[in-house]
Amino acid sequence: MNKLEVKLGDLTLKNPVIPASGTFGFGYEFARFYDLNILGSMSLKGTTKDPRYGNPLPRIAETERGIINAIGLQNPGIDAVIANELPKLKPLYNDKVIANISGFSVDEYVHTASMFDKEDQVGILEINISCPNVKAGGMAFGTSAENAAMVCREVKKAVKKPVFMKLSPNVTDIVAIAKACEEAGADGISLINTMLGMRIDLKTGKPIVSTKMAGFSGPAIKPVAVRMVYQVYEAVKIPIIGIGGIATAEDVIEFMMAGASAVQVGAQNLVNPYACRDIINDLPKVMEKYRIEKLSDIIGKAH
Amino acid sequence: MDHIQIYTIKSNVKIAEDTFKMVLSGDTSLITAPGQFVNIQLDGLYLRRPISIHDWDEQSFTIIYKVVGKGTEQMSKMAEGEKLDILMGLGNGYTVMDKQNVAVVGGGVGVPPLYAMAKKLKAEGKHVIAVLGFGYKDQVFCEEEFKAVCDEVYVTTNDGSYGIKGFVTTAMEGKNIEYFYACGPEPMLKALHKTGIPGQLSFEARMGCGFGGCMGCSCKTLTGYKRICVEGPVMLTEEVTFDE
Known part of the structure; x- marks a missing residue:
């Protein structure tokens, strides 16, 4: 048996490494760097019902061991994603992908999820209720257990594929929201999305990015993410995809010990387009170092 | 071949106020056109620094950069023989048109x-x-x-x-x-x-990645949204629009 293999519900991944939404385009952009088929899966760029340009520039600022971004869900809209983006990826990646879905109303989430539900290439619907970079919707759904459950319940009613809810760390009680999603029928939880952050340019005395506040990610947020995965693992039975500052094979193992069944690598793809490939290559020797026979054995080991 | 390679500094000299010229030796086969850029990793800084290519030959390439922040300041203090981790040959570059x-x-x-x-x-x-x-x-x-x-x-x-x-x-x-x-x-x-x-x-922009992954540098053009790092940095005058 493949010692890197993990399961997310009924879906088997050849390894737990998944590029995170928003850092990997629609996948094909990275095909010039390496063979995408080495990846466990990939979470595609957040998709909405209508096309979106996103926020004005500048959208990016660097931080210590991280980055803040305010892209604002730039994407061509679900119709164009299905017509143009998925077909471009199809010859380059054989396994199932994760469709990442955002919306500004429950109806929009349901519409976009239903469209992806019909696509063979898609294995999991990841419902992003945690984007901090849009004014309405996005995070507004992810910061209340009641709203999160409502989105989850309505999407579940409309689709057949597994639904993973992607949660925001910008809440006081992540456990309550994860539990509400599980009760509403979620098949899994992805966490965490970016933390709300800000950087100020000392020369101008003003925030650097155009939206002032923006999503903070990168290795700097890893301890917060590990803590939240650990807390949520204790409270729910559905699988967890751990996300937040993963840059090395050791980080993958740490997240899995906290309770993640698989992980997503985000900001690190932007610094090193080979990050996921390198992590996958490094996993066997790091597993050997820590005497791990099968990765699936260590899920939740820290508890 | 990986697009990230390690390059050795052959020289790094000041040529004008706050402005330095650095020659780096290593593989240049991924550079295809003038106007492309490279993205440089520096110790202690999370994101790479995008810098345009001044000139290149088969064994080396040259960049000219101005000290404007922590990254370029660090670069200005580097000496011959030191090494840099560089993501190569980014952006579209200029196209020679049939004009005399x-x-x-x-x-x-x-x-x-x-x-x-x-x-x-x-x-x-x-x-x-x-x-x-x-x-x-x-x-x-x-x-x-x-x-x-x-x-x-x-x-x-x-x-x-x-x-x-x-x-x-x-x-x-x-x-x-x-x-x-x-x-x-x-x-x-x-x-x-x-x-x-x-x-x-x-065009110049604050970039996340430099290769189209993050949409951090997208701009509106008359022919649709373009990422300055991939569909640019070079754009045609007829497709560019400046917001008033």
Whole structure:
């Protein structure tokens, strides 16, 4: 048996490494760097019902061991994603992908999820209720257990594929929201999305990015993410995809010990387009170092 | 071959106020056109630093950069023999058009990528005018290098402390220029755009990745949204629109 293999519900991944939404385009952009088929899966760029340009520039600022971004869900809209983006990826990646879905109303989430539900290439619907970079919707759904459950319940009613809810760390009680999603029928939880952050340019005395506040990610947020995965693992039975500052094979193992069944690598793809490939290559020797026979054995080991 | 390679600094010298020229040896096979850039990893800084390529040959390439922050300051202190982790050959670069009387127009640290372009244009038999704009005398660099490869070279300074007083557009007035290739600050690109002469404009942006992964540098053009790092940094005057 493949010692890197993990399961997310009924879906088997050849390894737990998944590029995170928003850092990997629609996948094909990275095909010039390496063979995408080495990846466990990939979470595609957040998709909405209508096309979106996103926020004005500048959208990016660097931080210590991280980055803040305010892209604002730039994407061509679900119709164009299905017509143009998925077909471009199809010859380059054989396994199932994760469709990442955002919306500004429950109806929009349901519409976009239903469209992806019909696509063979898609294995999991990841419902992003945690984007901090849009004014309405996005995070507004992810910061209340009641709203999160409502989105989850309505999407579940409309689709057949597994639904993973992607949660925001910008809440006081992540456990309550994860539990509400599980009760509403979620098949899994992805966490965490970016933390709300800000950087100020000392020369101008003003925030650097155009939206002032923006999503903070990168290795700097890893301890917060590990803590939240650990807390949520204790409270729910559905699988967890751990996300937040993963840059090395050791980080993958740490997240899995906290309770993640698989992980997503985000900001690190932007610094090193080979990050996921390198992590996958490094996993066997790091597993050997820590005497791990099968990765699936260590899920939740820290508890 | 990986697009990330380790390069060795052959030289790193100051050539004007806050401005340095660095020659790096290593594989350059991923560089395909003048106007492309590289993305440099530096110790202790999370994101890479995008810097345009000034010139290259089979064993080495040259960058010219201005110290504007922590990353470029760190670079300015590096010595011969030190190594840098670099993501190579990014962006589209300039395309040589079928126009005989052309100008390469650079402003400040926008000047460097036009040097390799001027050489390429000359090699293809074009009549090349170089117009290099700076703020003041101490900022001027590369004039001699351009003189060696161009038919005419004009240097402008905003305050008139060197060359022609005024902007690059001042020096272009009355010259026979059918087409131009430009790189520089946005007000300069905007002024060039206003002249109505067709050309190619190279843009600068705060980038996340430099290769199309993050959408951090997307801009609106008349032909749709484009990522400055992939579909740019070079764009055609007819597709560019400047928000008023």
